Amino acid sequence: MSYLNVENLKKSFGRNEVLKNISFSLDKGEVLSIIGSSGSGKTTLLRCLNFLERADSGKITVGDKVVFDGADEKNKSEAEIRKNRLRFGLVFQSFNLFPQYKVINNITLAPTLAAKEQLKTNGEYMGVKSLKEAQQLINQNAEMLLEKVNLLEKKDEYPCNLSGGQKQRVAIARALALNPDVLCFDEPTSALDPELTGEVLNVIRELKDADSTMIVVTHEIDFAKNVSDKIIFMDEGVIAEQGSPEKVIDNPSNERVKAFLSKVKNS
Amino acid sequence: MEQFFNVTGNLLEGFGQNCIIFAVTLVAAIPLGLIVSFGSRSKCLPIKSITRTIVWIIRGTPLMLQLFVVFYIPSLVWGISFDRMTAALIAFVINYAAYFSEIFRGGIEAIPKEQYEAGQVLGMKKSQIFFKIVLLQVVKRITAPMSNEIITLVKDTSLARVIMVPEILKGAERFTMQGLIWPLFYTGVFFLLFSGLLSILFKFIEKKLSYYEG
Numbered sequence: 001m002s003y004l005n006v007e008n009l010k011k012s013f014g015r016n017e018v019l020k021n022i023s024f025s026l027d028k029g030e031v032l033s034i035i036g037s038s039g040s041g042k043t044t045l046l047r048c049l050n051f052l053e054r055a056d057s058g059k060i061t062v063g064d065k066v067v068f069d070g071a072d073e074k075n076k077s078e079a080e081i082r083k084n085r086l087r088f089g090l091v092f093q094s095f096n097l098f099p100q101y102k103v104i105n106n107i108t109l110a111p112t113l114a115a116k117e118q119l120k121t122n123g124e125y126m127g128v129k130s131l132k133e134a135q136q137l138i139n140q141n142a143e144m145l146l147e148k149v150n151l152l153e154k155k156d157e158y159p160c161n162l163s164g165g166q167k168q169r170v171a172i173a174r175a176l177a178l179n180p181d182v183l184c185f186d187e188p189t190s191a192l193d194p195e196l197t198g199e200v201l202n203v204i205r206e207l208k209d210a211d212s213t214m215i216v217v218t219h220e221i222d223f224a225k226n227v228s229d230k231i232i233f234m235d236e237g238v239i240a241e242q243g244s245p246e247k248v249i250d251n252p253s254n255e256r257v258k259a260f261l262s263k264v265k266n267s
Numbered sequence: 268m269e270q271f272f273n274v275t276g277n278l279l280e281g282f283g284q285n286c287i288i289f290a291v292t293l294v295a296a297i298p299l300g301l302i303v304s305f306g307s308r309s310k311c312l313p314i315k316s317i318t319r320t321i322v323w324i325i326r327g328t329p330l331m332l333q334l335f336v337v338f339y340i341p342s343l344v345w346g347i348s349f350d351r352m353t354a355a356l357i358a359f360v361i362n363y364a365a366y367f368s369e370i371f372r373g374g375i376e377a378i379p380k381e382q383y384e385a386g387q388v389l390g391m392k393k394s395q396i397f398f399k400i401v402l403l404q405v406v407k408r409i410t411a412p413m414s415n416e417i418i419t420l421v422k423d424t425s426l427a428r429v430i431m432v433p434e435i436l437k438g439a440e441r442f443t444m445q446g447l448i449w450p451l452f453y454t455g456v457f458f459l460l461f462s463g464l465l466s467i468l469f470k471f472i473e474k475k476l477s478y479y480e481g
């Protein structure tokens with residue numbers, strides 16, 4: 001059994017069946033890239049993993065924990081859903097930093113709120129018992145993450161003063177601050193000028209070296225090929241082909257994959 | 268000179284009424300307007316359409332007419348009547364809550380849904396998202412339209428004279444009837460000073476909120 005298992009995931013918007021029976025699995029520390037043409041359901045899949053959309057049916061497990069089961073979804077409390085969603089992180093195409101907070105506070109906001117809640121209910125957060133100590137931990141961790149994405153010197157800037165690539169790196173640090181088991185990226189470089197994509201892709205590469213489990217929706221075929229352990233090609237809500245980069249990118253058997261790849265390579 | 272002090276004292280007394288209307292309307296219409304803005308964004312269609320219809324009626328008719336309605340209709344229909352000030356306050360609060368609600372609605376709707384989603388994927392609760400992420404961004408967006416509306420309110424308070432609330436213009440009219448014209452124009456100074464102070468306050472708030480963009 002793999003670390004992440006997605007089984008028979010289905011999602012429709014009205015009559016539009018956007019995900020038709022999606023199943024795949026991923027081992028811990030592996031990187032999965034999802035490619036496919038526009039409208040094939042890539043974003044919807046990530047949104048279902050992060051509970052921004054509720055799948056109609058199917059099952060998602062992380063480790064040995066069932067985080068989503070279409071069969072008994074209705075019995076779940078809001079608190080339970082919030083807890084399950086924290087197993088996944090999501091980095092958006094459009095960064096979505098909070099403009100009124102400094103870079104460092106963009107990263108510490110959610111962990112601080114979580115710490116307050118846990119101190120109230122359990123009297124403890126990550127081994128410490130007071131809010132002040134918790135905040136110290138959270139701050140240290142945030143600075144460590146900023147260092148990791150090479151932006152420590154920008155910690156007191158507001159997002160409006162950062163370049164797109166810097167914003168996206170802050171967004172990655174913000175997602176990492178909650179220690180997700182699986183970090184998802186939805187076209188993390190599509191909103192960036194070409195000369196800024198490199199710095200973001202490098203951060204993702206470094207995360208791979210640090211053994212993070214990641215799912216990356218991308219149109220950067222070369223990047224996908226180099227960094228992924230596994231590639232999924234989606235087409236109209238189904239997985240048309242999946243396997244190693246060599247198999248999917250270099251020797252695709254599916255005609256749609258071939259057509260897609262030649263279009264992307266020529267553009 | 269003595270006449271000047273006499274007139275000034277008299278007008279000040281009237282202006283006190285304007286200030287009461289201003290303060291009560293502001294304090295009551297802001298929370299009421301917030302509730303109304305939630306109503307007009309409700310997912311429940313009846314609530315939404317009723318709220319929007321009421322807002323449309325209130326914004327589509329003159330405040331002066333609404334003052335007459337609140338003052339006269341209850342006594343004509345149910346035989347109860349409000350005193351003049353109460354009637355004025357009710358009309359002003361309802362009228363301004365309708366205007367404020369539209370400003371709030373615009374401000375809330377201008378926040379991209381991605382801001383909510385960013386909070387959600389970070390495990391934040393709905394209330395945390397509203398208070399920690401959305402609210403300040405809304406406040407920043409609505410400061411300019413709210414300052415316009417609030418300065419309009421200062422001037423609108425003089426409409427209360429149509430139901431005989433003894434506000435400043437009413438007071439000045441008494442002098443006019445005695446043949447003394449200048450107090451009528453002198454009232455403008457009071458309004459100017461008050462709205463000038465408010466403008467300074469709003470500039471200050473806008474500056475406070477200009478530390479970030481977006």
Ligand SMILES: Nc1ncnc2c1ncn2[C@@H]1O[C@H](COP(=O)(O)OP(=O)(O)OP(=O)(O)O)[C@@H](O)[C@H]1O
Binds near residue numbers: 013018037038
């Ligand atoms: N909230 C929604 N309501 C209705 N339909 C939706 C919604 N979200 C997505 N869809 C539809 O689902 C389909 C798949 O959309 P999705 O965004 O998942 O595609 P995608 O593969 O991410 O495309 P792209 O490469 O353009 O980002 C599209 O037909 C889209 O119109």
Ligand SMILES: [Mg+2]
Binds near residue numbers: 042043044186
């Ligand atoms: Mg997409």
